[in-house]
Amino acid sequence: MTETAQRGTRAPATRRTTTLVGTGLGHALEWYDWGIYAIFVPFFATQFFDRGNQFSAMLSSLAVFAVGFVARPLGGLLFGWFADRAGRRTAMTVTVATIAGASFAIGVAPTYAAVGAWASLILLLARVVQGLACGGELPSAQTYLSEMAPAAQRGRWSSLIYIASVFGNTVGVVLGLVLTVVLTPEQMQSFGWRIPFLLGGVFGLVAVYMRRNLAESETFTASRRREKARLWPAIVEHRRQALQVIGLSVGFTVVYYSWVIAAPAYAISSLHIGSTAALWAGVGSAVILMVTMPFWGMLSDRIGRKPVLLISTLGCAALLFPVQFLVRTSAWQLFLGMSLAAVFISAGVSILPAVYAEMFPTAIRALGLAVPYSIAVAAFGGTAPYLQAWVGAEFGRSAFTGYLVLLMLVSTAAIATLPETRAKELS
Template identity: 60%
Template sequence: MTTLSPPIEQKRRRTIVGTGVGNALEWFDWNIYAIFATFFAAQFFSGENPISALLATLAVFAVGFVARPFGGFLFGWISDRRGRRAAMTLSVGLAAGGSFAIGLSPTYEAIGVGASLILLLARLVQGLAHGGELPSAQTYLSEVAPREKRGLWSSLIYVSGTMGVIVGTGMAAVLTAVLNDQQMTAWGWRIPFILGGFFGLYALVMRRRLDETEAFQQEVGNRPATRLEPMWRTIVRHRKSALLVIGMTVGVTIVYYAWAISAPQYAISTRGIDPTSALWAGVLANLVFIATLPVWGAISDRIGRRPVLLICVLGLAVTAFPLNALIGDSAVRLGIAMAVALILIAGPAAIVPAVYAELFPTRIRTVGVGVPYSIAVATFGGTAPYLQTWLGETFGPSWFNGYVIVMLLISAVAIAAAPETKGRDLTSMH
């Protein structure tokens, strides 16, 4: 068995920590919004109708996703022209600023619609940052990973990101247990946003210490002395890969946001489950998710990306109705249903960073992934919590489940049409 030299071990450790910590903290900043929505909705909108305020808050959650395609293009351009490290560092800085703005904002009662505007602008900034963070981090990690273990390494994106979600969910569970409803609504919800801002600044420092990838450095060395082709024209030439990214993403992003992020909030507001119990159910289910991610990543390195994606996407379509029926009004059943769903979601979540990177050449790898991926997530993932609440209140939960199944089948078709990319040499894809 060979061992790595200390410099290589140190470099890989720095890569994993710098990428993972930064990704976790940005996901924490992004997702505590959905986790704490029921507590601060009335602080940014009129509190006369709680359901209306919650829907308005979730609408801003969806609006934040509108900025993600622009972030995917902006940070994708920075990543593909100036370097992966520069894009990753700037993205966590913007995310930190958005968290500070929300955590320190005056309330609707104090400044009226100004509070709603601050919330909207802060979410747009965070949407811009998060739209650039995921493709930049995914590209960086895929390029530094050993080719034969790229699926396993790519699972770090959702492992670290979910840790950020768990910290946010666990923080909500602790705060709801320690503080009463009045304290949570008045000021308790501010704590995670302010902490998220400070954590983001720490992640910024970590990102600045990362080394640039070999694939990007080779690409820079091979660039022609003449002016580079415009980025948009290069994307158009690779439009089939971009459409595959959208198709593979639509179903998975809906079930991810429905189960991993908003399921506890939905159970609290609609099913009447105790807030603390629902939040802890979410924490435990996400721990199962984290444990499953590297397993699927390693499996994809052995049997291929496409079989793993098809097994999990079709499995989610088959279990959509049974898992929702299982929840009822029980926190225990909520946790079981979330865990089963997240085991299946873990398959695509673990390996799509590798799959997407393997579809594009180095010169547009980040922006080629970032733009179509952000469009899909903004259109379908960002609206999932709102549609889940609105369709459930208006027509009943079965309508949302039907919508989920249709989108998952679309993803299955896209996966079947995509090439098998396991083991591709990313440094030779120019």
């Protein structure tokens, strides 16, 4: 066993707990702030855009959702470079503070009725700022957790990232459920939608505190003592890995945003399923997603990363059309469809942080991942809810499902080019 593995094995239980809790809860709070936008779009769309056409206002709000993703590559470049120079912990602290501040700004923003197009501009700027921060948050957190994990358990540890993401999003959904029960539809559209954004600003303070008390990754600290890599030559040298990140990410990104994040909002606005029932369906399927992820992570530590990734992409490709035909106008159908999709989605996303970390050397691990990953997410994930609503309305739901299947096959082809990296020591 190498010295690095021995250090990971002997790490005190309290330190591991602090690492897992600090990273996981901080990441959950980050993605609560990011996810509540998609969850509450049906309630606030007409507050920032012309109320004369509700469907048009919702599409405009989803377009702003997509614009937030466009900022992610720049955020990935800035915060990825920052994480590889100043440290993973420092970068994660800055990103969570930034996204929480933008969430609070949305919560106090004036409406279209009050200031006209200025309301739309404020919403747009807040989402751009959130996009910048999110472009650095996920790669920094994934890199940090993968470097802190024992090599033989990296798959299981990496599942925490998306468990935290789903948990943060689920907290937003549950809050939406509570608000829709306590408030009338008119109150939700008037002021109720502001509550989750304001809470996001408060939650961000908690995340900042937790992140500041984390220990820096020993892998990063040891790398800083060695000669630093020349940044751009190192990135050019690993251009193959960057392309693999894009290919691997496109399918998982779109299927995740379509069937995990945006499905309840789509069901409410396009399938006319009751908002409370649709949100409950989302909560139930999210629990299944979170429960299954650690098992897939442990399986990848035993049989390898590639077999589990292929189970995920090919399983999703085979299942998406049957699931689409299952989900019609019932919340139970929505729950069953989202749950079936969740089982196969969880297989891939649970181990992606480990796979990404094992592709790059320490000196450029955060930046090498952040830029191509953010490009993939911006181009495909940010447009997913908009395309889901627009393509479904113009061409039918099967057209969008076919698009999803195609992207899953693209990711399958990318997986075929990857080496097996199970239990690899990070250098």
